[in-house]
Amino acid sequence: MLTLPPDPVNDRANPAFKDAATCAQWLGQLQLTNLHHAHSDLRLQLDEFNRYQMPGLERLQSLELLRETVSSIQADYARKLVAKKLPLQQDELNIFAAIVGLWQSMITGYQRCLQACIAGDAELTAFGPLLGQRCLLYSGLQIFEYMRTGYEFDSKLWFQLHQLYAFCEEQGWHAREVNDDLNGDIRTTSCNAAYVKTLLACHAHRADLSRQQLQLLDRWLTLWSPAVSVERRNTADDGEVPPMVVDLDSSLGLQLPQLLSPSDRLRYLIMASLNKLMRVKTVLLQQGQSPQQLGLGGGCNSTECVAFLNYLHQCWCEGHDGRLTERHSTMQQAQVCYGMESCFACIANKPFKQPAKDDAMDTLSRKQIAAFGHVLSDTNRHTLAEIGLAIETWQIEDESIRGARLLRDGNDGVRLAPGQLIAVRPTDANAFLLGAVSWVKVTRTGQLRTGVRYLPGLPQAVALKATGVNLTVSDKYVAALLLPAVPVLKTSASLIAPRDWFKPGRVVEIVQLDKKRLHLKMELGIETGSDYERVSFAEIMLSGM
Numbered sequence: 001m002l003t004l005p006p007d008p009v010n011d012r013a014n015p016a017f018k019d020a021a022t023c024a025q026w027l028g029q030l031q032l033t034n035l036h037h038a039h040s041d042l043r044l045q046l047d048e049f050n051r052y053q054m055p056g057l058e059r060l061q062s063l064e065l066l067r068e069t070v071s072s073i074q075a076d077y078a079r080k081l082v083a084k085k086l087p088l089q090q091d092e093l094n095i096f097a098a099i100v101g102l103w104q105s106m107i108t109g110y111q112r113c114l115q116a117c118i119a120g121d122a123e124l125t126a127f128g129p130l131l132g133q134r135c136l137l138y139s140g141l142q143i144f145e146y147m148r149t150g151y152e153f154d155s156k157l158w159f160q161l162h163q164l165y166a167f168c169e170e171q172g173w174h175a176r177e178v179n180d181d182l183n184g185d186i187r188t189t190s191c192n193a194a195y196v197k198t199l200l201a202c203h204a205h206r207a208d209l210s211r212q213q214l215q216l217l218d219r220w221l222t223l224w225s226p227a228v229s230v231e232r233r234n235t236a237d238d239g240e241v242p243p244m245v246v247d248l249d250s251s252l253g254l255q256l257p258q259l260l261s262p263s264d265r266l267r268y269l270i271m272a273s274l275n276k277l278m279r280v281k282t283v284l285l286q287q288g289q290s291p292q293q294l295g296l297g298g299g300c301n302s303t304e305c306v307a308f309l310n311y312l313h314q315c316w317c318e319g320h321d322g323r324l325t326e327r328h329s330t331m332q333q334a335q336v337c338y339g340m341e342s343c344f345a346c347i348a349n350k351p352f353k354q355p356a357k358d359d360a361m362d363t364l365s366r367k368q369i370a371a372f373g374h375v376l377s378d379t380n381r382h383t384l385a386e387i388g389l390a391i392e393t394w395q396i397e398d399e400s401i402r403g404a405r406l407l408r409d410g411n412d413g414v415r416l417a418p419g420q421l422i423a424v425r426p427t428d429a430n431a432f433l434l435g436a437v438s439w440v441k442v443t444r445t446g447q448l449r450t451g452v453r454y455l456p457g458l459p460q461a462v463a464l465k466a467t468g469v470n471l472t473v474s475d476k477y478v479a480a481l482l483l484p485a486v487p488v489l490k491t492s493a494s495l496i497a498p499r500d501w502f503k504p505g506r507v508v509e510i511v512q513l514d515k516k517r518l519h520l521k522m523e524l525g526i527e528t529g530s531d532y533e534r535v536s537f538a539e540i541m542l543s544g545m
Helices: 022-030 035-050 056-081 090-118 123-149 156-170 190-206 211-229 270-284 300-316 340-348 363-372
Strands: 227-233 244-247 266-270 333-338 392-398 403-408 423-424 431-442 448-454 460-466 478-483 492-500 507-512 517-529 532-540
Touching: 022 056, 035 056, 035 090, 056 090, 056 123, 090 123, 123 156, 123 190, 156 190, 190 211, 190 227, 190 244, 190 266, 190 300, 211 270, 211 300, 266 431, 333 340, 333 403, 340 423, 340 460, 363 423, 392 423, 403 431, 423 448, 460 492, 478 507, 492 507, 492 517
Parallel strands: none
Antiparallel strands: 227 266, 244 266, 333 392, 333 423, 392 403, 403 448, 423 431, 431 448, 460 478, 460 507, 478 492, 492 532, 507 517, 517 532
């Protein structure tokens, strides 16, 4: 049963525009130089307009005039939240709330029109498919805004979206094409296309997708969503890619078919056409055609496009989630710290400091060499608390050999973003594991939930210094970490250096905790995080040593 807002009866409502003509005049006078004020004015007047009693067709025409300005202002305002760490600070949270609120204002406006249409407004009868598409579009944009920013939303938003689609399907509107001048290069769309685009976009979205990837995702789905049909039963032939499934009575997005029991409320997204389209484009890119030639847009090279296409294909067309079989649930606690120097201190059990020169070793070091032939490690002299290191407590919700999903105890602590270096020590472990933050979300209770991808090998804390002349990095030692080779995983040893330290062929000196000094030549960059670089190296002997 479709639930819509009550009739907008408010005699005190007095918007700045009361019909399409005055709406056009007001838009012409709207000052866009101050984005905050423009966004605030637009939402204020739209909310007042939604409370104003007026004919349905006049309301629809006014809303259609507002769409382009709303879209432009929302896009500009959302740029203020790009790459922000979570949880958002109060001023950032206010921007996020304003963006979500304006999407809701557009939803409410079109729902008023849809309500009038359902009630028998003869002037709106022919606009049913358009009203359904607009309601689905803006409901989807609101959901995606939450996901893009990293904030958990009320699951009823999914349920309302599904109910709206089910209503459009009942009315026979779902496949009817309607005009949409804001729909990229394609100026027509449908309820089906809007619904499919939201479902696929949210299913493929990760918190670490770049702004460029989000733009590609939007562009590609605008072009491709009409190729995905929504069926009441699985019409995919044997050997074809399995469908994705949505339950119209659920509060979830797309799910894998093996996770659901058959029901007449299930709808199947048939992925065969999209699978073929993506595979063809991938092959053509690999054969030398450019993204522009294939209609994939500019701003990315062929290698980047191939990688992103492969990722999307895995999300939509491969019919499985590898984590379902490799993860196991656990609710044990873990100590967690972030950043290079904190991770160094956790792993070494002492804060980083500049290594002593060879000719200035303390008396204790000389005595240890005389007695044992080497300097003993002092990593157990202090507890982490005694050395003043801020350690947070998190819950490990599930984990595998490759990573874990964590939930922070409480709402206070360091702000996080994808790509940060992180060290995790479960309560049943003796040492910290090194990893990178894959994604971050804020729960409805304000807690952080994060996915951590473990880096292979048991990390060793080392001091790192560049050698040579014309250095572009510090000539002092800095904290770094060494990962040993892991033959079973077929990974070679690697160095975790601070961001922007990697340069092919650069020779660096490392000092291990036992004072042993090694010289390494950086070879290849393996991965780059927001605050670290992981590089391969070769150990070298300098002449004269």
